[in-house]
């Protein structure tokens with residue numbers, strides 16, 4: 604039987620994406636907390652698992668997957684049949700364009716602006732720049748969700764999971780979601796899915 608371990612930090616939004624899918628698919632796994640206080644994720648031992656020194660890392664029978672997007676792809680295809688990430692090339696690409704948004708404007712805008720405010724650590728521009736990048740993502744999401752319940756394929760997929768954590772915490776990046784009513788409704792729709800993990 605495949606042994607799956609999630610190396611994560613409880614407050615990490617990128618780890619939360621993986622926790623959501625593990626929970627939705629009810630995949631047996633072990634959780635290993637990485638100690639942020641001792642900067643364990645920058646240790647030689649951790650860097651051997653993930654050269655970027657970040658969580659999450661998903662360990663599958665001794666194989667290490669880093670980046671939440673890779674973890675979602677693996678779990679969806681291994682345990683979710685065609686539901687969360689279909690094998691059909693066109694459908695897969697329609698899901699992956701939103702996963703790509705999560706790794707670009709959402710990370711460099713919403714995630715880093717929030718982190719800057721919480722930790723006073725600004726690695727990719729100041730608050731104003733972060734908020735401007737965030738709005739590119741939020742406008743794309745709002746435009747899509749205005750006319751659709753889900754980001755891709757008319758059903759929940761890893762597109763929704765990948766975008767969710769840092770969109771939900773947009774107010775912590777000092778971006779009010781009141782101006783994005785379709786996003787606010789989508790957040791509630793996601794949280795109502797059976798098996799959705801608590802933050």
Ligand SMILES: N[C@@H](CCC(=O)N[C@@H](CS)C(=O)NCC(=O)O)C(=O)O
Pocket residue numbers: 615616617618644656657658659669670671672706710
């Ligand atoms: N693109 C990566 C980003 C990972 C990332 O930013 N991880 C953060 C936690 S959410 C981290 O490990 N930060 C530790 C640090 O920067 O010291 C992913 O999606 O997994």
